[in-house]
Amino acid sequence: MRRAWLWLVKNTLNRVTVRLARAGRGPFALVRHVGRKTGRAYETPLLLARLGDDFVAELTYGPDVSWYRNVEAAGRCRVVVGGREYEIDRIEVCPPDVGLRAFGNPAALVLRLMRRRDFRLLGRKS
Template identity: 80%
Template sequence: MREAWLGLLKHSLNRVTVPLARAGRGPFALVRHVGRRSGRPYETPLLLARRGDDFVAELTYGPNVDWYRNVVAAGHCQVVTAGVVHEIDRIEVLPPDDGLRAFGNPAAAVLRLLRRRDFRLLHVAAFDSRT
């Protein structure tokens, strides 16, 4: 059932949100990553929060989603937000309280109600001069 739901999102919602995120419109950012088995490039739309120069992702569907597994396998990716490309050089587990704080209210309140506790810090590379 879960795989069917993720497939539906991938082939419906992503077709709308990817172009919006690529154009820097709306609340979505893009995570650009490479398939760990296929080697193909992918763009995944996500809602990310800023934490200083870095980004915070809430793993709504858990750590077994492809974008996350691809980034962990590669050790890096790119985040595109507001039309700006940021190089990400590592991804770390973030304590729930820190993740919720990054999203701020009212988003943090909604995440608490939904019992979301799985956050990751996407660290912007030091050589990334766009931050």
């Protein structure tokens, strides 16, 4: 069931949100990463929150999704936020209280209600 849901999201919603993120419109960001098995370049739309110069990602579908496993294996990626591209060279577990604070209200309230507690800090290259 989960696999079918992820396929549906990837082949419908993601196609629309990738376009919005590339254009710097809406709340979406892009994570540009390379497949750990295929070596192909991918773009995955996400909601990211700013935390100083860095970004926080909420792992909606957990740490076993391809984009996160690719980024974790490579130790780096690029994110496109508001039409600007940033190089990421640090991926760390982010405490839930810090992640929720980064998203701010009302997003943090929704994340709390949904019991989301899996966040990652995407650190920008200095």
